[in-house]
Each structure stands twice: as structure tokens, then as C-alpha cells.
Amino acid sequence: MKGWHKRYFLLENGFLKYAKHGSDLKKGKLHGCIDVGLSVMSIKKKAMCIDLDTEDNIYHLKVKSPELFEEWVSKLRHHRVYRQNEIAMYPHERHLFHPHASSSPSLSDSLRKVSSWLHSSEDMDKCCKDLEECESYLLELNLLLKSMEVLHRTYSAPAISALPVSTYDLPKKEKRPRRWRSKNNGKETKTTLQSPRLHASNPNLSTTESNAQEVCADSPDSPTDVSRLQQDFCRLASNIHSSLKSAFSSLVAERDRLRHTVDISHSLVHQVSNESKASIPESMSEFFDAQEYLLSSSSSENEVSDDDSYISDVSDTISMDTCSNEGEKILASSDNVRRSTLPSPSPTSSVSLWNILRNNIGKDLSKVAMPVQLNEPLNTLQRFCEELEYSELLDRANQTQDPYQRMVYVATFAISSYASTYHRAGSKPFNPVLGETYECDRPDKGFRFIAEQVSHHPPVSACHADSKNFTFWQDVRWKNKFWGKSMEIVPMGTTHVTLPAFGDHYEWNKVTSCIHNILSGQRWIEHYGEMAIKNINSDACQCKVTFVKAKSWSSTVNEVQGVITDLKGKVVHSIFGKWHESVFQGDPPSAMCIWRANPMPVDHEQYYGFTQLAVELNELNSMLRPLLPTTDTRFRPDQRLLEEGNTEGAEEQKQRIEQLQRERKKVLQDNNMTHQPRFFKKSKNDTWVSNNTYWELRRDPGFGKMDFPVLW
Structure with missing residues (x-):
């Protein structure tokens, strides 16, 4: 089974663990662990493949x-149901059940410590008790x-309590005293915390006061009670202060403990990162790390995902001051004003994407019609042109004598x-029609x-660009x-x-993308895999x-790393960075x-x-309209x-355009004809290259004088 790696699997309590050998599982040396209950599972009976999307x-x-x-499929389904029921019963603990995949036992121990800390913490229990007491x-x-306040108003403003009682709502009179007497009732005391604060501007104040004096036998009735109430007030304020101080101390201690635990986990992640960099082949040996695409035009069931690369501890916090000024564009801007x-x-x-995709799990989506609401107003041909946004890197490469430095620019x-x-994961480009x-x-x-x-089936797009400093071309077929x-x-x-300038001819493969x-x-x-560039x-x-490839237990995303080696395999230059931000050379x-x-436009979201671009x-x-072909x-x-x-x-x-394409295809089939591209031809190695006629025909006789098929 070329391109696959043999692994030992253990399915236990809804988790699928795997390692190189059975003995490794017993020792706890896992290559990974999959939560079957949180995964989407697709089955391919013909190819005997099981795909798990986590x-x-x-x-x-x-x-x-x-x-x-059949036995594996049956067991996985049972464990999946078991795990989903477990999550449904304890939804707040779903992440605590999950043993993250890790090649480092010390990292697993650290994560277990964090989990146990969340379950049992004396400081936090003490803090909760202090807050309840407070x-x-x-x-x-x-x-x-x-x-x-009632006592104060009774002696300082007796005229207010002489207001007519009949102007107030009687049920409110009866409700207040009942709540006032139930001082030790838990439910009632909670509601009193939300009652309005008495104030001289409150028109219901006299009603509240009079009822409190009439119903409550223990209401204060002499100035000597003021001193007692003041003492009680000071005592309660002191107790509240002590409780809050104790709770604050508990929170500070817990914060320090958490910081210490996080620092240990962070250092262990970097330790794993350094170990994986020292042994790249070992980190790439998981069973899904197939080096080859086992693809054929007749079947899509034997496709394997791309490489899952190692973790890097290189940060992207290098100062802007170290950025070379050589990256400035060397070409003057056009006089044309663009939008x-x-x-x-x-x-x-x-x-609803689910209604469209639920019957196509594990299938090639290139033949599935998608509604236009999922598209962006560009198509795949224009996406290829976007790859030339930073073509000044090729201009610089063509002006660089050192072959190793030229490779740096080409790789970048x-x-x-x-x-x-x-920023484009939310939509897809239009699929071009044939021609x-x-x-x-x-x-x-x-x-x-x-x-x-x-080509339409399989869909193949070809492009070509030329400049005084470079020539660029590719033909690409996509599998979704x-x-x-x-x-x-x-x-x-x-x-x-x-x-x-140097007669160099570079070629490279594209990596796998995943939305x-x-x-x-x-x-x-994200994009992941290895890109090999050679001259x-x-x-x-x-x-x-x-x-x-991003890891669930690491914050590193979009990272790229590259090495330029000589004939003997010795590293001459190294590059690193993030594919959406910047690339650096050196250490x-x-x-x-x-x-x-380049910075993004305002309101690009x-x-x-x-x-x-x-x-x-x-x-x-x-000005452009009459020069273009239809x-x-x-x-x-x-x-x-x-x-x-619209x-x-x-x-x-x-x-309508898709229907026209089907009708053109039927005409070709009925007449036993095949479509012939106008501006590209097949080369000796079965790739599509430009026939170098486009710009000549555009100039003379002009596309307005030529016949083209009606595509829309």
C-alpha cells in the first residue's frame, strides 16, 4: 500500500488512539488520539477506507x-454513539475528557495537571465561601x-408621614411588611437586595415608613437606638471588608498558580517543537502523512491527504527595522487610474451548505453545482493572475548573480x-466554462x-505570463x-x-489547502505540505x-519554513515566516x-x-472593452x-450559462468532435503551454474581427 503508514490502533471509550507499535500504546507513547464522538465519519466500502474529520x-x-x-466500521459507530451520549450528559466536561495527541509524555502530564486543577482547587472553594458569606x-x-433611614425620617421629617394614605396602592402596603419581617428567609432576603434604595425624592416613602412602624413591633422608637444601629453598621462593614480581602487573596494565589502551569505547558510545547525540528522524518511518519497523491482521473477514492509537518518554535516578532528595503517595486506606476x-x-x-454537501461527504465537489451566493465575483482564471501580485520578487531574482540567493527569491x-x-475562506471563485x-x-x-x-472534464485551467525579467506558466487541475x-x-x-538572464528554469508543486x-x-x-523547488x-x-500544518495544542498557524541546499545537501540559506504576512532570510x-x-484595503471584510489587485x-x-475577445x-x-x-x-x-455549456458539449459529441483550445497547446510532456498567438492576434487583426463561440 504505497503512500500509507502502518499503525497500531486502540479504540477505547469513544477515543481512537494510535501508535507505531502495540507496546508504545502500553507505555503511553501515542502518535495521536482521535475523539470519534466529535468527528465526522465517512465510509468508502469499495476502497475499504474510513475518513475521520476532526x-x-x-x-x-x-x-x-x-x-x-466491516468490524472496524461497526465498532467505530458504536463508540461514536457512546461518546456522543457521554458528551450530551456532561457537556461542560467535553474538553476535559479529550486526551490531546502528543508525542511528549511530560506534556500529557502537564495537561493532566491542568485538568485536575480545574476539578479540585481549595483556594477557589474558599473564595466561593467567602463570597457567599459576603x-x-x-x-x-x-x-x-x-x-x-426609616428611623432618621421618623424623627427629622414627621410631616412627610402625615400625607394621605389613600393616594397609594393598598396591595403594596401589605406586601412590604411581610417581606420586612422575613429577615432570615433565604429567598426573600435575596429579593430585598434588588429593592429600590429609599430616597427623599421617592413619593412612596411615607407609605413604607408608616407601615414599617405600624406592623413591625421591633422598629426603632428612640434616639438611643441610633447608636446601636451605627455599631451594627460598622460591624457588618468590617465583616464585608474582611470577606472581600480574603476572596481577593484567594484569587491572586489562584492566578499565580495558573500562570505557573501555563508557563510550564508553554515551555514543554517549545521543547516538543525543538525535538521535532531535529528529527523531521520522525514527525512526518503518522499514518495520514502520505508523501504522494494517489490520484487518478477515473476514481477519487484513493486520494490521500498531504503532509502533516512538524511544529516550529520560530516566532514572527522580528522588528520591522530589519526588513530589507530591496522589496520596493522597481517599476513605475501606469497612468491608468484603477478602481x-x-x-x-x-x-x-x-x-444551507449542509443541504448541499451532506450527500457528498468524501466526494469530489468539482462536479457539484453550487449556488451563486457561495461565490465571489472572480473566477479561477483570475485567481491564477493573483499569484503574480508580488512578481517583483522574480524581477529581483533575474538581477541576482548568486544562484542560491536567486533560489531564495523564487521560493519566496x-x-x-x-x-x-x-481573507478569502468565506467564498469560492466561479468555475470557468470551457473556452x-x-x-x-x-x-x-x-x-x-x-x-x-x-478542459471541462477533468477541469483544467492553463495560464501564461511573460515579462522582460521572467516567464511564468502553469496548468492546474483541482480536486475538492x-x-x-x-x-x-x-x-x-x-x-x-x-x-x-541566467537560463534558469524553476518548477515546483502546489501544496494542499483546507477550509x-x-x-x-x-x-x-490553511495550507500544508511540502513544496519542492528545483532548477x-x-x-x-x-x-x-x-x-x-496547524496543531490543536499550538498557537502557531500559517507558518512556513524552507532551506536552500547545495549539490551535497548542505544548507546554504534558510527562510521562515508566515505565508500571509512575511518571509525572512537567516536566523x-x-x-x-x-x-x-501589502496592506489590505479599507473595509475589505x-x-x-x-x-x-x-x-x-x-x-x-x-478603452479595454473593444480590445478583448468575447x-x-x-x-x-x-x-x-x-x-x-444582484x-x-x-x-x-x-x-443559463451552464445550460449553454451542456448544449455545446452535446453538439461536439454528436459530431464526434473534441474541443480545441484557442491559445494553448499540449506539449511533449502532456502539459498545456501557450502557443504564443494571443497578443499577435490581439494586435492584428484584432479580436473584434474574429469568430468565437458564444459562451454566454
């Missing part, structure tokens, strides 16, 4: 024999204050292509870009898998960049970049900033999380209507 990770399990597979003192003090915002903010969606460019996805094209001519950035949808709580996006294809909290909560995206025209150096704190993401990609002005994405009506905020019209146009 929201933090997606686990793929494969069983060799059908009998063993509450009773306050209730007594409240009654005492009322007695003192700074979209015509309309993103609409609120009322679509590959990382920067993911930056725009950070759809897109161009982007950016003199301010120094490149020209074209893209075309060259929904696992119950998250959606995994696995790209297949290779990205190519050539630098004419979490698909059905509920705040959606967020196929020279073996002088190569680069490996690791997109670190902290003296590391140099190679790249930093209201406009699909678009970067400034994304805002500009679908803009269509009067197949250009900017003319697509459903995407344009969504950009303008979701109903966009949905109607989307369905």
Missing part, C-alpha cells in the same frame, strides 16, 4: 480485508440601612502566491498575463473533497518560471519549503525581511476579503451581476 485534521484509515473493515452580610446591611473598491459589498448568504515568490487566500479566457496587461508591474479553460467539517483542495500540476468550519463557525483556510537546467541548488533576531504582504482584476473600462471573463454576466450585488440575476444567468 475539524483540526482529516485522518484517512485503510483496512486490508473486507471482514476487518453576600449574606450585604443583605443584612441592606436591611440595616433601611432601618436607619479602489467593488461596486457593491458582498451580500449576506442564507444558503512561490510562498507569496498564497497570501491573498487568507473561457482572461487577459491582464499590467505595464505598472511589467508583465502580460493570459489564461484559458482548456468535503470531509464533513472541512473541505480539502488538492491541486495537481506544476508551476514553471524561467529567468532569461475549516465549512458548516458553522468562522471559516478559516531543471542546473543541479547546483534546490529548495524545500514546508507549509506547517532571528538578525534575519532580513525578503517579503511582506465587506468586499469578499479582496486585496487591491483582486479589486482591479474584473474591472472593464471603455470569451473574456469580464464579459461574463453572472459574475458581473454578483459584483453589482444575486438573483446572477443565479439566473449562471444556470
Whole structure:
């Protein structure tokens, strides 16, 4: 079973624990632990695979024999029900039951200490008792204050109590004395804490006073009682002060204990991080850490998730002062004024994703029709153009003599292509129809870009960009898998960049992406796996970049680490950072900033999380309109209507465009014909490359004089 790792599993009380060997489980040396009750489970009988989506990770399990597979499925279902019932009975303890997966016994001990501290704490019990005692003192003090105020008004303002009683509500007269007498009743004393404070401006004061004097036999009736009440007041105030002081001391002690425990846990996490960095192969040997994509065009049941990388203790707190100024753009801005915002903010969606996805768990979603409310007003072809937002890194690479430093810039460019996805987990791009094209001519950035949808089944998009400093091209096919709580996006294809000054030809793979909290909560995206970059025209150096997968017990997210090695495998340069923020070269704190993401536009959350470049990609002005082919994405009506905020019209146009595509496909099939892309061709190694005719045809004779299929 190529690409899989054999592991020993133990299913116990709703938790699936696993390790390399059975003896490791007995020693407590776990590779991980899965809470089956909190996971979404999908079954593939044909491939004998079980997929568990825990929201933090997606686990793929494969069983060799059908009998063993059926037994595992049955046991997992029973334990899942048991665990869910346990959570339902003790919902406040759901996280305390969960033994977090960890390769460090000391870390597990620390977590157990925290759990036991939460269950039993003498200081907190003492604090609760002090506060309860303080509450009773306050209730007594409240009654005492009322007695003192009644006494004061009885002697200092007798004329007020002579007001006519008939002007007040009789039931209120009867209710007050009853509550006044039940001083030791627990329920009644609690309500007195919420009663209004007596004041001279209260018109019901005389009624309260008169009734208190008439009904209560022990009401104060002489000036000598004032001294006694004052003594009682001082005594209660002193007791309250002592109780609050004791409670405060307990809280301070508990805070110090908690800080100490958290510091120990934090140091242990960093210890695990350093150990995993020293032994990368060991940390990547969990059963779902398949190095290869076992994918085929005929079946999607043998797909495996990408690498789960190690934890890093490198922080991203390096001073801005160390950031290199070389990152400034070297090209002058164009005279064209581009728009700074979209015509309309993103609409609120009322679509139930669960109704759409519940029958597609574990399946490829590329063939599943999605409502337009889930889209953003850009499509996949334009997303490819976004990868060139930081093309100045390639400009710098083409001007750098050192081959190792050139690799640093190329690797940083590959990382920067993911930056725009950070704020975009809430929506998906439109799927291009067969024959759809897109161009982007950016003199301010120094490149020209074209893209075309060259295949429909399987969906394949190809793009090409050229500049005086580089040439960039790729063809990519995507596989989208929904696992119950998250959606995994696995790209297949290779990205190519050539630098004419040195004859370099770099190529690299894309890493796996995953969108979490698909059905509920705040959606967020992460990228994980290994990206291998090599110069196929020279073996002088190569680069490996690791997109670190987030761990549930670590706050590190979006981290990347890379090394540039020479022919002998010796590390020449190292890079690190976060794919959505910045990349640094060297070792902290003296590391140099190679790249930093551009600031986001104002109110970007209201406009699909678009970067400034994304805002500009679908803009269509009067000067550009006559120069574009009719197949250009900017003319697509459903995407344009969504950009303008008309979701109903966009949905109607989307369905019409999809129907036109089905009709064109049927015509081709009936005539035994295949679609031929207009601007791309197949190369010798079966990849799609530009035929270099787009810009020539655009200039002469012009696309307005050419025939194109009616796509919309």
C-alpha cells in the first residue's frame, strides 16, 4: 500500500488512539488520539477506507480485508454513539475528557495537571465561601440601612408621614411588611437586595415608613437606638471588608498558580517543537502523512491527504527595522487610474451548505453545482493572475548573480502566491466554462498575463505570463473533497518560471489547502505540505519549503519554513515566516525581511476579503472593452451581476450559462468532435503551454474581427 503508514490502533471509550507499535500504546507513547464522538465519519466500502474529520485534521484509515473493515466500521459507530451520549450528559466536561495527541509524555502530564486543577482547587472553594458569606452580610446591611433611614425620617421629617394614605396602592402596603419581617428567609432576603434604595425624592416613602412602624413591633422608637444601629453598621462593614480581602487573596494565589502551569505547558510545547525540528522524518511518519497523491482521473477514492509537518518554535516578532528595503517595486506606476473598491459589498448568504454537501461527504465537489451566493465575483482564471501580485520578487531574482540567493527569491515568490487566500475562506471563485479566457496587461508591474479553460472534464485551467525579467506558466487541475467539517483542495500540476538572464528554469508543486468550519463557525483556510523547488537546467541548488500544518495544542498557524541546499545537501540559506504576512532570510533576531504582504484595503471584510489587485482584476473600462475577445471573463454576466450585488440575476444567468455549456458539449459529441483550445497547446510532456498567438492576434487583426463561440 504505497503512500500509507502502518499503525497500531486502540479504540477505547469513544477515543481512537494510535501508535507505531502495540507496546508504545502500553507505555503511553501515542502518535495521536482521535475523539470519534466529535468527528465526522465517512465510509468508502469499495476502497475499504474510513475518513475521520476532526475539524483540526482529516485522518484517512485503510483496512486490508473486507471482514476487518466491516468490524472496524461497526465498532467505530458504536463508540461514536457512546461518546456522543457521554458528551450530551456532561457537556461542560467535553474538553476535559479529550486526551490531546502528543508525542511528549511530560506534556500529557502537564495537561493532566491542568485538568485536575480545574476539578479540585481549595483556594477557589474558599473564595466561593467567602463570597457567599459576603453576600449574606450585604443583605443584612441592606436591611440595616433601611432601618436607619426609616428611623432618621421618623424623627427629622414627621410631616412627610402625615400625607394621605389613600393616594397609594393598598396591595403594596401589605406586601412590604411581610417581606420586612422575613429577615432570615433565604429567598426573600435575596429579593430585598434588588429593592429600590429609599430616597427623599421617592413619593412612596411615607407609605413604607408608616407601615414599617405600624406592623413591625421591633422598629426603632428612640434616639438611643441610633447608636446601636451605627455599631451594627460598622460591624457588618468590617465583616464585608474582611470577606472581600480574603476572596481577593484567594484569587491572586489562584492566578499565580495558573500562570505557573501555563508557563510550564508553554515551555514543554517549545521543547516538543525543538525535538521535532531535529528529527523531521520522525514527525512526518503518522499514518495520514502520505508523501504522494494517489490520484487518478477515473476514481477519487484513493486520494490521500498531504503532509502533516512538524511544529516550529520560530516566532514572527522580528522588528520591522530589519526588513530589507530591496522589496520596493522597481517599476513605475501606469497612468491608468484603477478602481479602489467593488461596486457593491458582498451580500449576506442564507444558503444551507449542509443541504448541499451532506450527500457528498468524501466526494469530489468539482462536479457539484453550487449556488451563486457561495461565490465571489472572480473566477479561477483570475485567481491564477493573483499569484503574480508580488512578481517583483522574480524581477529581483533575474538581477541576482548568486544562484542560491536567486533560489531564495523564487521560493519566496512561490510562498507569496498564497497570501491573498487568507481573507478569502468565506467564498469560492466561479468555475470557468470551457473556452473561457482572461487577459491582464499590467505595464505598472511589467508583465502580460493570459489564461484559458482548456478542459471541462477533468477541469483544467492553463495560464501564461511573460515579462522582460521572467516567464511564468502553469496548468492546474483541482480536486475538492468535503470531509464533513472541512473541505480539502488538492491541486495537481506544476508551476514553471524561467529567468532569461541566467537560463534558469524553476518548477515546483502546489501544496494542499483546507477550509475549516465549512458548516458553522468562522471559516478559516490553511495550507500544508511540502513544496519542492528545483532548477531543471542546473543541479547546483534546490529548495524545500514546508507549509506547517496547524496543531490543536499550538498557537502557531500559517507558518512556513524552507532551506536552500547545495549539490551535497548542505544548507546554504534558510527562510521562515508566515505565508500571509512575511518571509525572512537567516536566523532571528538578525534575519532580513525578503517579503511582506501589502496592506489590505479599507473595509475589505465587506468586499469578499479582496486585496487591491483582486479589486482591479474584473474591472472593464471603455478603452479595454473593444480590445478583448468575447470569451473574456469580464464579459461574463453572472459574475458581473454578483459584483453589482444582484444575486438573483446572477443565479439566473449562471444556470443559463451552464445550460449553454451542456448544449455545446452535446453538439461536439454528436459530431464526434473534441474541443480545441484557442491559445494553448499540449506539449511533449502532456502539459498545456501557450502557443504564443494571443497578443499577435490581439494586435492584428484584432479580436473584434474574429469568430468565437458564444459562451454566454
